Amino acid sequence: MGSILFFxxxxxxxxxxxxxxxxxxSKPWLEQGEAAVLTNLPARPAAPATIGLRVFxxxxxSFFALFISAYSMRMxxxxxxxxxxxxxxxxxxxxxxxxxxxxxxxxxxIRRSERTELKISLIxxxxxALAFLSGQLVAWQQLAGEGYRLTANPANDFFxxxxxAHGLHLLGGLVALARTTEKAWRVPVTERLRLPVExxxxxxxxxxxxxxxxxxxxxxxxxxIIDICRQLLT
Numbered sequence: 001m002g003s004i005l006f007f008x009x010x011x012x013x014x015x016x017x018x019x020x021x022x023x024x025x026s027k028p029w030l031e032q033g034e035a036a037v038l039t040n041l042p043a044r045p046a047a048p049a050t051i052g053l054r055v056f057x058x059x060x061x062s063f064f065a066l067f068i069s070a071y072s073m074r075m076x077x078x079x080x081x082x083x084x085x086x087x088x089x090x091x092x093x094x095x096x097x098x099x100x101x102x103x104x105x106x107x108x109x110i111r112r113s114e115r116t117e118l119k120i121s122l123i124x125x126x127x128x129a130l131a132f133l134s135g136q137l138v139a140w141q142q143l144a145g146e147g148y149r150l151t152a153n154p155a156n157d158f159f160x161x162x163x164x165a166h167g168l169h170l171l172g173g174l175v176a177l178a179r180t181t182e183k184a185w186r187v188p189v190t191e192r193l194r195l196p197v198e199x200x201x202x203x204x205x206x207x208x209x210x211x212x213x214x215x216x217x218x219x220x221x222x223x224x225i226i227d228i229c230r231q232l233l234t
Contacts, residue, residue: 053199057206060169064162064210068217071158081153085218086142092135093215096170099128100208103177103201110197113189118197122181125204129174136167162214166207173203 074080106121140160143149150160180196187193 047195049195049199053202057203060206061210064165064214067158067162067165068213071162071217074154074158077154079154081155083143083148083153083155083159084146086139088135088139088142089215092132092139093211095128095132095135096208096211099125099132100201100204102128103197103204106197107194107201110189110194115184115189118189119181119184122177122184122197125200126174126177126181129170129177129204133167133170136163139163159218166211166214170207173200173207176200176203 075082102121102125106118106125109115109117109121140163143156143159148156150156176196177200180193180200183193183196
């Protein structure tokens, strides 16, 4: 159960940060005067697409949390055989991180109305994401070649299902990223283009965080982090 607690703690930290950014963590009834209350209101309401993405990410996070919970309970049974992690997963992690960084650069570029830098960042993000997916397929092939096939062991099942589900979500994001990149070539840098770029960046940051959580569970780092936190609190 330590892994699921670690994952839920990460989600709680993100939710707290988002609430503080939206000003929802403030206490307007403690402020003095009507003007003080009004200044705590957000400058503009969130776009429907932004709200929709947040709801979708909450659903995806809950989906993976349930799988991680099942993973934590299933690994306690005696027939569990931990499978080795292919070294290429570290390269894949670097590619996904580069993709996320490139999309962050795209958001900075569009805020500065730098069209050339925006195009380069969007293309770089797409190429790095494709490299990540290709590396995941190579990892599957390496494991299968070593005898760690699907249904051969419960640990194998969870690895293939979790990496496959993560890859499918990234593949769906690539469709949206491709549409955003194509739009960046056609339309000028305006608020209409800024929203899809920021949504893609948010989605990529989420997938990177989710992947790091999964990787920390497979490597055992999540349990070590929880043990360290327990020692610090006691």
